[in-house]
Amino acid sequence: xxxxxxxxxxxxxxxxxxxxxxxxxxxxxxxxxxxxxxxxxxxxxxxxxxxxxxxxxxxxxxxxxxxxxxxxxxxxxxxxxxxxxxxxxxxxxxxxxxxxxxxxxxxxxxxxxxxxxxxxxxxxxxxxxxxxxxxxxxxxxxxxxxxxxxxxxxxxxxxxxxxxxxxxxxxxxxxxxxxxxxxxxxxxxxxxxxxxxxxxxxxxxxxxxxxxxxxxxxxxxxxxxxxxxxxxxxxxxxxxxxxxxxxxxxxxxxxxxxxxxxxxxxxxxxxxxxxxxxxxxxxxxxxxxxxxxxxxxxxxxxxxxxxxxxxxxxxxxxxxxxxxxxxxxxxxxxxxxxxxxxxxxxxxxxxxxxxxxxxxxxxxxxxxxxxxxxxxxxxxxxxxxxx
Numbered sequence: 001x002x003x004x005x006x007x008x009x010x011x012x013x014x015x016x017x018x019x020x021x022x023x024x025x026x027x028x029x030x031x032x033x034x035x036x037x038x039x040x041x042x043x044x045x046x047x048x049x050x051x052x053x054x055x056x057x058x059x060x061x062x063x064x065x066x067x068x069x070x071x072x073x074x075x076x077x078x079x080x081x082x083x084x085x086x087x088x089x090x091x092x093x094x095x096x097x098x099x100x101x102x103x104x105x106x107x108x109x110x111x112x113x114x115x116x117x118x119x120x121x122x123x124x125x126x127x128x129x130x131x132x133x134x135x136x137x138x139x140x141x142x143x144x145x146x147x148x149x150x151x152x153x154x155x156x157x158x159x160x161x162x163x164x165x166x167x168x169x170x171x172x173x174x175x176x177x178x179x180x181x182x183x184x185x186x187x188x189x190x191x192x193x194x195x196x197x198x199x200x201x202x203x204x205x206x207x208x209x210x211x212x213x214x215x216x217x218x219x220x221x222x223x224x225x226x227x228x229x230x231x232x233x234x235x236x237x238x239x240x241x242x243x244x245x246x247x248x249x250x251x252x253x254x255x256x257x258x259x260x261x262x263x264x265x266x267x268x269x270x271x272x273x274x275x276x277x278x279x280x281x282x283x284x285x286x287x288x289x290x291x292x293x294x295x296x297x298x299x300x301x302x303x304x305x306x307x308x309x310x311x312x313x314x315x316x317x318x319x320x321x322x323x324x325x326x327x328x329x330x331x332x333x334x335x336x337x338x339x340x341x342x343x344x345x346x347x348x349x350x351x352x353x354x355x356x357x358x359x360x361x362x363x364x365x366x367x368x369x370x371x372x373x374x375x376x377x378x379x380x381x382x383x384x385x386x387x
Contacts, residue, residue, distance in 0.1 A: 015037070027111045028115075042195070053068070108129075154364075157234070158242075161231055171184050173248065177220050185229070198234055211352050240373075247383065263346055280321065284309065305347065
C-alpha cells in the first residue's frame with residue numbers, strides 16, 4: 001500500500017500509548033490522516049471520499065479497516081495484517097458498529113476523532129453501553145511531533161514540492177494560462193513520485209494575486225505581474241508546502257522590489273525565531289511589525305487576513321498554529337519535531353493591480369535552530385535584488 005510497515009508500527013504504538021494512558025478501550029477513526037497514520041492505508045485522493053474510510057483500533061493493537069467497496073480487493077490482498085469490512089453507504093453505521101463490537105466490544109470508553117451529530121447519535125443507539133469521547137485534538141497533538149523516521153520521509157517529499165515550484169518558475173511567461181502553469185508543476189511532482197496534490201496548486205498572477213485568489217484560472221499571465229505559487233504535494237501520506245513569488249518576465253519594478261523585500265525580511269525574522277519553546281503568537285506579532293516597519297499598511301498584511309503559521313504532516317493543516325487575525329489563540333509552543341510553514345504575505349485587495357507577495361517554506365524544528373527542508377527557488381529571490 002506504499003507504506004513502510006516499520007514506520008506504521010511506530011506510529012500505531014503512539015496511539016496505543018495514548019489509549020492506555022487515558023484508560024480507553026479503543027479508538028474509532030474516520031479522519032483519513034488518522035486512518036492512514038495507524039494502518040498505512042492509501043486512500044483514493046478525492047474531496048468526495050472524505051468519509052469513505054474508517055479504522056477501529058483496539059487496546060491490544062488489533063486494527064480493523066472499513067473501506068469503500070471499490071477499495072476492498074486491493075486492501076484485502078495488500079494488507080494481510082488488518083481485518084477489513086466493505087463500506088456500503090446504506091449500511092455504513094451498521095458496519096462500523098459491528099466492527100467496534102468485534103475489535104473493542106459492546107461496552108467501554110472509546111475515543112473518536114470525527115463523528116457528525118447524527119452519526120454519533122446512531123452509534124450510541126446501536127452501542128448503548130459505549131461511552132464515546134472526542135479525542136481529535138489530542139491525536140493531532142501526537143501526530144504533530146514527528147518521529148525521526150517520519151522526518152526522513154517528509155524531507156524527500158519536500159524536495160518533490162521544491163521541484164514543482166521550480167518547474168512553475170521556469171515556465172512562467174507572458175501569455176501562459178494560470179491553469180497551464182499549475183498543470184506543468186503538478187506533472188513534475190507526479191513524475192517524481194508524488195501521490196497527488198494537497199490542494200489544486202494555487203497559481204495566481206496580477207489582479208488575482210492582489211485579491212489572493214488561491215486557485216488557478218484560464219486567465220493568461222502578463223509580463224511584469226506578480227505571480228504567487230502556493231504549492232503543497234503529498235508523498236507517502238505526508239504533505240509539504242512551499243509558497244514562492246516571482247514576476248512574470250523577471251523584471252520587477254522598484255515598487256515590486258519594495259513589497260517583496262518587506263515580505264522576505266519578515267519571513268527571515270520569523271524563521272530565525274522558530275526554535276523550541278517559541279510562541280507562535282509572538283512570532284506572528286513580530287513578523288507583522290516587520291512588514292509595517294517597511295511602510296505597508298497593516299490592512300494589506302497577512303496579519304489582517306490569514307494566520308501566519310500552520311503545521312504540516314498527514315494533514316496539510318495541523319498543529320502548531322498561530323492565532324487567526326485579531327485573536328490571541330491558538331498560541332502554540334514550538335517543540336523539536338514540529339514541521340511547519342511560516343507564510344507572511346501582502347495583498348493589495350483594494351488596489352489589485354499592484355498584486356501581492358506570499359512566501360513560505362517547509363521547515364522542521366530541531367534542538368537549536370530551524371532546518372529548511374523545502375526551499376523557495378533561489379532564482380525567484382535573486383531577481384528582486386538585481387539592479
